[in-house]
Amino acid sequence: MKLPDNMGHFGAYGGRYISETLMPAIIELEEFYKKIRKDNSFKKEFNYYLKNYVGRPSPLFYAKRLSDIYKSEIYLKREDLNHTGAHKINNTIGQALLAVKMGKKRIIAETGAGQHGVATATVCALFDLECEIFMGKKDVERQEQNVFRMELLGAHVNPVESGSQTLKDAMNEALRDWIANVKNTYYMIGTVAGPHPYPQIVRDFQSVIGKEILKQIKKLPDIMIACVGGGSNAMGMFYPFIKYDKVKMYGVEAGGLGIKTGMHAASISGGRPGVLHGNKTYLLQDEFGRIKNAHSIAAGLDYPGVGPEHSHFADKKRIIFDSVTDEEAVSAFQMLCKLEGIIPALESAHAIAYLEKIKREIKGKSVIINLSGRGDKDMHTVSDYILSK
Amino acid sequence: MNKIDTFFNKLKAANRTAFIPFISIGDPDIEASFEIAKTLINNGADMIELGFPFSDPMADGKVIQKSYERALKNIISMQDAFDFIKRLKAYRDIPVIFFTYYNPVFVLGHKFANGARNAGVDGVLIVDLPPEESDEFTKYIKKKDIYQIFLLAPTTDIDRMRYILSYAKGFVYYVSVTGVTGARETLSAAIRSKVKEIKKISDIPVGIGFGISTKEQVKEISEYADAVIIGSKIIQFIENNINDKSRILKEIAEFSFNIRSSLS
Ligand SMILES: Cc1ncc(COP(=O)(O)O)c(C=O)c1O
Secondary structure, eight states: OOSSOTTSEETTEEEEEOOGGGHHHHHHHHHHHHHHTTOHHHHHHHHHHIIIIIOOSOOEEEOHHHHHHHTSEEEEEEGGGSGGGBTHHHHHHHHHHHHHHHTOOEEEEEESSSHHHHHHHHHHHHTTOEEEEEEEHHHHHHTHHHHHHHHHTTOEEEEEOSTTSSHHHHHHHHHHHHHHHTTTEEEOOOSSOSSTTHHHHHHHHHTHHHHHHHHHOSSOOSEEEEEOSSSHHHHHHHGGGTTOTTSEEEEEEEOTTOGGGTOOOOHHHHOEEEEETEEEEEEOBOTTSOBOOOOOSSGGGOOSBOOHHHHHHHHTTSEEEEEEOHHHHHHHHHHHHHHHSOOBOHHHHHHHHHHHHTHHHHTTOEEEEEEOBBSGGGHHHHHHHHHHO | OOHHHHHHHHHHHHTOOEEEEEEETTSSOHHHHHHHHHHHHHTTOSSEEEEOOOSOOTTOOHHHHHHHHHHHTTOOOHHHHHHHHHHHHHHOOOOEEEEEOHHHHHTTTHHHHHHHHHHTOOEEEETTOOGGGOHHHHHHHTTTTOEEEOEEOTTOOHHHHHHHHTTOOSOEEEEOSSSOSOOOSSOOTHHHHHHHHHHHHOOSOEEEESSOOOHHHHHHHHTTOSEEEEOHHHHHHHHHTTTOHHHHHHHHHHHHHHHHHHOO
16 A cells, blocks of 8 residues: 555554644645656756755765674765755655745754755855744754854744643744745755645655655665654655565664653654644643653753654564663764764664664664764763763 | 434434533632533533643633643542543433543543543544644544544635544634634624535534633524533632632523523
């Protein structure tokens, strides 16, 4: 069966749970995207920018020292080498082209750590689009450098003071702006979540990751691992491999201080199905259906929801979801620096950390890990964390 | 017959436009919000819309966001909300519209519908549940004599209007601004013609809400619509006088009385 269905459902998940004011815009986007998705000149243009601007294809690097330690064959998909330092740019290039074709001149986006915000500000500069970024006030304070980067790129950053002042509230505020300015504004969502057709659009644009891997390998891997915040880097890598049943997939969520403490961002491992930000999916919530604050040392994973397609594959057990803690992620971060000379993003370090959890299983097997981003942005966070220990 | 229908039939016979105030349950606290609801009823509210405070009110402006934040400090459960409504209905049996986002309803499912029915809820307005996704909720409220109240927006075109109106029961809520909730001074001239379009398609009553705050706006709306819904403007009285409950009640009573007097 093809997913999503016509109504944007991935099994029991997904859909469109939004204000009526936005429904016509969402339907317009869906219809426009349906047409352009198969359009060869659009594909060509997308690939042109991926190659000449982002620097794709990204290498699939055989990590020898890491492999030796785990007695397995470990490859890293180097999304950290992309322009702007993460996989996020794959999606924003695609959506910016879409916005331009739709004749929308004003772009809005939410951001947590600022990675999607930077990727959005970047393409807005590239394509001469007005750019408004919504970012929780707490994140603005935590991620000063990314705020400055966005401003250098010509974006206007709006600190969001409502609710918990983090990513979920930034998304609420972006939706409010969209409700008020829907006629001339394109909402650029940063992950495989939100109302249909966003989960599909972002999946399609990020799938370049998995498609490249298919060309880069000689045989199918036994295991694939990716970190999961909203799930875009994971879906981008997994999706072209979903049909190969023998490829085992692990989605690693942010365990924060540990699932039992309640201080985590593991929506699937530690949450329940619910409805937020336009889709039905696993969420962190209390008994009354109110959304809980997420916690993770990796700001890009610090979100109480996850893309609906992941929820579906979790129930179907096609993707296995588990989590690693802040502490485990920081250890893996340090390990990768020393072993391979690669400073990973703290988000990506969660995927690396999972090797330790399945070290018996991976012995003698081949493993591909999505190194979704680089760690330059995390220097302060990691040094503070190490000093506080 | 659902009480909303009987109510609008009566209004129509009297050639009267309904005043429907909106407040959040539990703002500033449960007892004070109960007093506010009573005050509204005693000063001209024909029907009342009660909001269940939610952590992520994506369709609401600053005033209602803050109202929810104040209410959330009091940890209002769904049962508290149902108890509130039951007591209010015992005080005065007017139609009650329960306003919420979908998640708090979804996590309870059938339990929500049973509780709402027992409390006396007549209509449920779920701002993030368009007809496309409403089947599940329709199953919950089946045979419960509760209506889902649907919304139309300025962005809704005529085909989609027809589609939504085919689902609508009780009354349809026309969102008068392209934006979130919050008081505005002026009224878009397009509302009158939109309501005309709606009336051509269906004879369901039309309520106008979002951004309504003045007597002048209300007077104008009463010329072409069946109900006017006012939220942020009323809740602003709570925010402005947060440490003076008697003043909150006094200002809300005056405002409510003035609005009712401006309606035909
Ligand atoms: C480097 C990196 N990896 C992963 C993520 C998590 O997002 P997703 O799960 O959508 O890939 C982010 C988000 O900011 C990120 O910056």
